[in-house]
Amino acid sequence: MSSVELLMNVTPNETRIALVDTGVLKEVHIEREAKRGIVGNIYKGRVMRVLPGMQSAFVDIGLEKSAFLHASDIVSHTECVDADEQKQFLAKNISELVHEGQDIIVQVIKDPLGTKGARLTTDITLPSRYLVFMPENSHVGVSQRIESEAERARLKALVAPFCDELGGFIIRTATEGASEDELKQDADFLKRLWRKVLERKAKYPTRSKIYGEPALPQRILRDFIGADLEKIRIDSKLCFSEVSEFTREFIPELTEKLVIYTGNQPLFDAYGVEAAIHSALDKRVNLKSGGYLIIEQTEAMTTIDINTGAFVGHRNLEETIFNTNIEATKAIAQQLQLRNLGGIIIIDFIDMINEEHRTRVLEALAEGLATDRAKTTINGFTQLGLVEMTRKRTRESLEHILCGECPTCHGRGRVKTVETVCYEIMREIIRVHHLFSTEQLVVYASPAVAEYLINEESHGLLPEIEMFIGKSVKIKTEMLYQQEQFDVVVM
Numbered sequence: 022m023s024s025v026e027l028l029m030n031v032t033p034n035e036t037r038i039a040l041v042d043t044g045v046l047k048e049v050h051i052e053r054e055a056k057r058g059i060v061g062n063i064y065k066g067r068v069m070r071v072l073p074g075m076q077s078a079f080v081d082i083g084l085e086k087s088a089f090l091h092a093s094d095i096v097s098h099t100e101c102v103d104a105d106e107q108k109q110f111l112a113k114n115i116s117e118l119v120h121e122g123q124d125i126i127v128q129v130i131k132d133p134l135g136t137k138g139a140r141l142t143t144d145i146t147l148p149s150r151y152l153v154f155m156p157e158n159s160h161v162g163v164s165q166r167i168e169s170e171a172e173r174a175r176l177k178a179l180v181a182p183f184c185d186e187l188g189g190f191i192i193r194t195a196t197e198g199a200s201e202d203e204l205k206q207d208a209d210f211l212k213r214l215w216r217k218v219l220e221r222k223a224k225y226p227t228r229s230k231i232y233g234e235p236a237l238p239q240r241i242l243r244d245f246i247g248a249d250l251e252k253i254r255i256d257s258k259l260c261f262s263e264v265s266e267f268t269r270e271f272i273p274e275l276t277e278k279l280v281i282y283t284g285n286q287p288l289f290d291a292y293g294v295e296a297a298i299h300s301a302l303d304k305r306v307n308l309k310s311g312g313y314l315i316i317e318q319t320e321a322m323t324t325i326d327i328n329t330g331a332f333v334g335h336r337n338l339e340e341t342i343f344n345t346n347i348e349a350t351k352a353i354a355q356q357l358q359l360r361n362l363g364g365i366i367i368i369d370f371i372d373m374i375n376e377e378h379r380t381r382v383l384e385a386l387a388e389g390l391a392t393d394r395a396k397t398t399i400n401g402f403t404q405l406g407l408v409e410m411t412r413k414r415t416r417e418s419l420e421h422i423l424c425g426e427c428p429t430c431h432g433r434g435r436v437k438t439v440e441t442v443c444y445e446i447m448r449e450i451i452r453v454h455h456l457f458s459t460e461q462l463v464v465y466a467s468p469a470v471a472e473y474l475i476n477e478e479s480h481g482l483l484p485e486i487e488m489f490i491g492k493s494v495k496i497k498t499e500m501l502y503q504q505e506q507f508d509v510v511v512m
Contacts, residue, residue: 025040026253033054035051037289045355046298059132064129066080067124068090070087071120073115078115084139088139090119095113148193150271152211154189154212155190163176167192180208190211206271302424314353318418342372342373347381350386362418363414365411370407379402395414439473443470443473447486449509450464450490461493464509
């Protein structure tokens with residue numbers, strides 16, 4: 022039986038939330054005050070440039086980089102609309118929709134990533150627990166994940182009376198089974214919120230924020246689909262009182278599940294979350310059977326390679342390969358969620374000859390991803406035997422949040438060997454010898470390289486170079502030099 026817990030670790034400038042399902046870490050959400058995400062924020066911006074060739078415009082919303090608005094994001098709400106209805110929403114030419122110097126109300130749908138500015142939409146939505154408010158729209162949409170036609174019709178009938186001149190609603194997946202009172206409470210709250218936004222729109226200057234998304238703990242509780250949480254443990258009294266206030270107002274059924282953690286051991290250490298986060302930054306993920314995954318995250322895509330490793334199986338090779346691949350699907354589904362990997366994902370399963378095995382592996386992968394809240398699409402095996410899939414990217418991956426570029430290798434992922442650096446030094450000595458007339462040369466190098474040059478007599482690099490140039494060469498150790506760094510100095 023599964024028990025799902027939310028653990029909230031709060032320090033003055035950072036909030037971390039872990040979702041633990043039966044002792045296994047499923048998701049990690051991190052918010053640093055200095056780098057707080059801006060998805061969901063509403064701004065009063067000004068159109069700076071219109072690019073008809075790209076069907077887009079750049080909007081200044083008061084941030085460092087201009088934000089990006091595509092023509093397709095100026096079209097009305099299509100999130101939960103049937104495929105037939107979606108065809109009616111066709112993007113017009115960007116030049117007809119906006120013009121330079123125009124003031125415009127926009128909402129951020131994608132945080133700035135790397136060199137790209139934030140992505141915007143004019144299609145404002147305000148989410149709460151059960152409903153998403155759509156201003157100036159009388160439509161009632163129903164999440165496509167609610168499959169029961171009877172339930173869809175019931176919810177639509179309950180929500181339709183709440184629509185008025187202010188706007189309409191989208192019914193979220195979590196609404197399944199919700200009562201009329203709960204829906205009314207949500208609708209009233211969202212309308213109050215929108216009236217507040219309209220007030221600020223009239224008052225606030227251009228290039229300013231007129232609505233900010235709630236803090237991470239409140240957002241997680243609001244968006245958490247399926248409230249089968251056993252406990253929500255919080256290690257901060259201030260955060261506990263803020264979350265309690267929020268749940269009492271919006272999600273009363275969660276209030277009794279809030280627990281303040283007072284243990285001697287840090288919360289994330291006590292539940293093994295800290296160690297799981299560290300291992301989620303490694304390339305290698307070990308499987309119980311002895312096989313392992315290698316996960317490589319690059320700019321263009323994420324690649325996952327599966328190896329049998331020490332797993333030899335008991336029957337034949339085909340069976341061993343199949344069992345490893347099946348086990349790998351569960352680990353992949355967990356790792357994609359935990360590391361929050363998005364975009365194009367290429368999985369290199371161990372080659373299977375049996376077509377039935379390939380089908381079952383795809384089914385197991387789809388089953389593993391069924392509980393993932395991000396939208397995933399599996400495209401099956403390619404001609405090369407690779408599985409192509411995509412996962413919707415809305416925020417930075419765990420690696421991008423916690424790691425930066427290595428100052429030694431500058432993102433190459435490799436450093437030159439000690440031997441290679443020694444040969445580079447030899448070539449540099451010869452070059453300096455031809456340029457300057459001097460009796461002695463001094464080489465400053467990192468500890469590992471200096472030791473190799475001084476102590477490694479078998480290769481005789483130093484005596485040979487001294488004989489070749491007819492000058493003495495001294496080696497000096499420079500403790501602060503990294504492996505590839507050296508200087509050849511004329512004395």
